[in-house]
Amino acid sequence: MLNNLRNTLFWTIDTLTRGKKKSNFKDIQSLLENVNSKTSIKRKKEYLDSILQHAINTVPFYKNTQPLITAFPVINKNIFRENFKDFQSESFQNEKKRTVSTSGSTGTPFTVHQDISKIIRNTSDNLYFWEKAGYKIGDKLFFFRLWNAFEKKKSFINFAQNIVPIDVFDLTPSFIDNLLKKIQKGKGNICLLGYVSAFEKICKHLDRTNPNFRSNAVKSTITISEKLNEYTKESIQKYFHIIPVSRYSNIENGIIAQQPKGKDYFVINEASYYIEILNMENDEQQQKGVLGRIIITDLFNQYNPMIRYDTGDLGMIEEINNKKVLTQITGRKIDAITNTNGKIITFNIVLIVNKYLQLAQCQLIQTNHKHYTLKLNALQYFERENELIADFKKYLGNDAVIKVEYVSEIPLLASGKRRVMVNQMIQ
Numbered sequence: 166m167l168n169n170l171r172n173t174l175f176w177t178i179d180t181l182t183r184g185k186k187k188s189n190f191k192d193i194q195s196l197l198e199n200v201n202s203k204t205s206i207k208r209k210k211e212y213l214d215s216i217l218q219h220a221i222n223t224v225p226f227y228k229n230t231q232p233l234i235t236a237f238p239v240i241n242k243n244i245f246r247e248n249f250k251d252f253q254s255e256s257f258q259n260e261k262k263r264t265v266s267t268s269g270s271t272g273t274p275f276t277v278h279q280d281i282s283k284i285i286r287n288t289s290d291n292l293y294f295w296e297k298a299g300y301k302i303g304d305k306l307f308f309f310r311l312w313n314a315f316e317k318k319k320s321f322i323n324f325a326q327n328i329v330p331i332d333v334f335d336l337t338p339s340f341i342d343n344l345l346k347k348i349q350k351g352k353g354n355i356c357l358l359g360y361v362s363a364f365e366k367i368c369k370h371l372d373r374t375n376p377n378f379r380s381n382a383v384k385s386t387i388t389i390s391e392k393l394n395e396y397t398k399e400s401i402q403k404y405f406h407i408i409p410v411s412r413y414s415n416i417e418n419g420i421i422a423q424q425p426k427g428k429d430y431f432v433i434n435e436a437s438y439y440i441e442i443l444n445m446e447n448d449e450q451q452q453k454g455v456l457g458r459i460i461i462t463d464l465f466n467q468y469n470p471m472i473r474y475d476t477g478d479l480g481m482i483e484e485i486n487n488k489k490v491l492t493q494i495t496g497r498k499i500d501a502i503t504n505t506n507g508k509i510i511t512f513n514i515v516l517i518v519n520k521y522l523q524l525a526q527c528q529l530i531q532t533n534h535k536h537y538t539l540k541l542n543a544l545q546y547f548e549r550e551n552e553l554i555a556d557f558k559k560y561l562g563n564d565a566v567i568k569v570e571y572v573s574e575i576p577l578l579a580s581g582k583r584r585v586m587v588n589q590m591i592q
Contacts, residue, residue, distance in 0.1 A: 169352040171303030187290035187324055196436035197293070198549045212464040213439050219254070219343055220470040226251040227472070234473070239460060241475040242275050253278065257348050257468040267416035277417040280468035287419040294423045298410040299379055299385030300356040302326075307348070309333055309359025310390075323526065333363050341370045345378070354384040357405075361391040364409070368400035373397045373522060383407050389414055392494065393424075396519040413494050415476065418463050422491050431482075437464055440491075441473070442482050453537040456481050456493065456509075502531040502588045505562030512558045515585040523547050526575045528559070542575055 176299040179186045196205050205547050217234065220227040226248055230236055245252055262278045277573035279287070292302060300306065305327045312332045331344070335358035345367075347353060357364070364386070369380050386401055386409040401409045413431055421438055422431035433440050443450060444459040451457030459480040463471045479501065481493040495501065501509050518527040539557070541547065561567070 166304040168327065171334060172301060173303075175302050183356050185242070185285050186289050186292065186333075186552065189286055193289055193293045193434075193436040197432065197434070199373060200435060209435060209439075210508075213462065216462065216467070218466055218468055219471055219473065223254040223256045224252060224470055225255070227272065227470070234441075234462065237472045239443065239473045239475055240471070241477070243472070245277075245474070246275060249276070252469055252471075254468055254470065260468065262468050263324045265416050274297070275417065277466070277471070279466055279467045283466040285465075286437055286465040290420045290434060294412065294434075295356075295387075296418050297423065297425065298356075298387050298412075299407075300354070300387070302355040303454060304356050304357045304384070304394075305329065305351055306333060306358055307344075309336075309357070309363035331359070331361060331363075337365050338370055338374070341367055342374075344381070348382050349380055351382055355382050357383055357386045359389065361388045361393050361411075363399055364388060364401060365394070365397045366461060368404060369519075369522075371404055372400070378404055380405050386410065387412050387423075394513060394516050395419050396516055413478075413491070416472065418461060418466075418474075421459075421461060421476075422494070429492070431486055431494060433489060433491060435489075438462065439464060440489075442481070443475075445479075454492075456480060456495070459491075459494070462475050502529065502537075502586050503534070504560065505535045505564050507534065510560060513585060514557065517560075518553070521547070521549060521553060528575045528585055530589060532589050534590070535562070535564060537561060537568070539567055539569045539574050540575055541569060542572055547571075 174189065179546065182568055192208075196208065199205050214232065217232050217237070220237075221230050221232060227237065238270040242588045244451040257280055260306070261281055263284050264276060264278055266276045294335060295301065306494045307329045309331045310333060312330050364433045383405045384407065386405065386407050388409055389398070389412050398409055401407065408427050410426060411431070412420060419437065420434050421440070422433045423430050431566040441450065441457075441460040443460050443461075444457055456479055459478045460473050460477045461471070461476060462473055479493075480491050482489055484490070485492075515527050517530050518524045523543055524541055524546050524547065525544050526540075528540040530540065532538060539553070539559070550569055557567055558565050
C-alpha cells in the first residue's frame with residue numbers, strides 16, 4: 166500500500182511541476198520501442214544536430230568545428246579535465262547545475278556539471294530502464310555502492326524514495342546475515358541494485374554458510390559498474406529465484422545500455438546517447454561484430470557538452486531483430502590483459518577462482534608479455550596453488566610465468582570497485 170502511495174505521490178508532484186519527467190519518459194519509451202521508425206530516426210538526428218550546434222555556438226573548446234559528428238575530436242577524461250573551463254557552455258554559466266564526480270578506475274578525480282534538463286532526462290532514463298527490469302518508483306530499493314564516495318541523501322529523502330543505502334564496505338558475514346533476514350521479512354516488491362562484486366560477495370557467503378538458502382522476496386535485481394559474470398548471474402537465480410539484469414552506465418553520463426530480462430545483449434539507450442565503436446589504435450569507425458572503443462555523445466548535457474567521449478571501455482555492436490545492440494562490453498582498456506601470444510583477453514578470467522572457496526580475493530597483474538603476478542587473499546591455508554596456476558595457464562598460455570603473492574587484503578579503489586585485472590605494461 167505504502168509503495169503504491171509513493172508512486173502516486175511521485176507522479177502527482179511531477180504533474181504539478183509541468184510534467185517534465187513524464188514527457189521525457191514517454192519520449193524515451195517511444196524512441197526505444199520504435200527505434201527504426203521514420204519519426205524516431207528523425208528525432209534522434211534532431212537531438213544530435215542540436216547538441217553539436219549548441220557546442221559550436223557556446224562552448225570554447227568546440228568553436229570553429231564543423232557541424233558533423235565526425236568533425237569533432239575524440240576526447241577522454243584527461244582532455245576534459247585539462248580543458249575543463251573550455252568545455253563549459255558560455256550560455257549556461259549562471260544556470261542551476263548539479264556537479265557529479267567520479268574517480269573511475271584510475272583514482273584521479275573527474276568532475277562534470279549537468280544542467281536541469283540533463284538531470285530530468287537522467288531521472289526519466291532511470292524510470293524507464295527500472296521498469297524494464299521489473300522495478301517501479303516506490304518499491305523498496307536496496308542500493309549497494311560505496312556511499313561515502315557520493316553525496317549522501319538525507320534520511321527523509323531515502324524514506325520517501327524507499328531506498329535502503331548499503332555501503333559495500335559494510336558487507337561483513339554478520340551484516341550479510343542480518344540483511345538477508347530483512348529482505349525475507351520485507352513487504353511489497355523489493356529490488357536489489359548495486360555492484361556485481363557486492364552480489365558476488367553475498368552469494369559466496371551463502372555458498373559457504375547456507376547453500377540451501379532460497380528466497381522469493383526479491384522481484385528484480387540490477388547490477389551496475391562491473392560486468393555480470395556467469396557465477397554471480399547463476400547464483401542470484403539460485404538463491405533469489407530472479408534473473409538479474411546487467412546495466413552499463415557511468416557517473417558522468419548515466420544509463421548507456423541495459424540487458425533485457427533473460428538476454429545477454431544490451432539495448433543501447435539511443436534516446437539519450439549517440440554511440441560509436443572506434444578502432445583500438447585510431448579514430449576510424451570499427452566494423453560491426455568487431456571489438457572496439459566505446460565512444461558516446463551525450464545528447465542532453467548542455468552545460469558540459471560531452472561529444473565523442475571515450476568511456477575507456479571496449480564493446481562490440483551487432484544487429485539483433487533489426488536493432489543495433491551491444492553484444493559485448495568489457496572492462497576498461499587499461500585493465501585488458503593479453504595472453505602470451507599478445508591476444509587481448511576480453512573477459513574476466515579471474516572468475517576462475519570461484520571454484521576455490523578458500524580464496525576471498527584475487528588480482529591478476531601482467532608485468533610483461535609473458536610474466537604475471539597473482540595476488541591471493543586466502544581465508545585459510547591454500548593447498549591448491551599449482552592447480553590454480555594450471556587453470557590460469559589454460560587462458561594465458563602454457564609458457565606463462567605466474568608468480569603468486571599472498572596478501573591480507575586487495576584494497577578497493579576510491580570508486581568502491583576492486584580492480585581484478587591490471588596491465589602494468591600499458592600504465
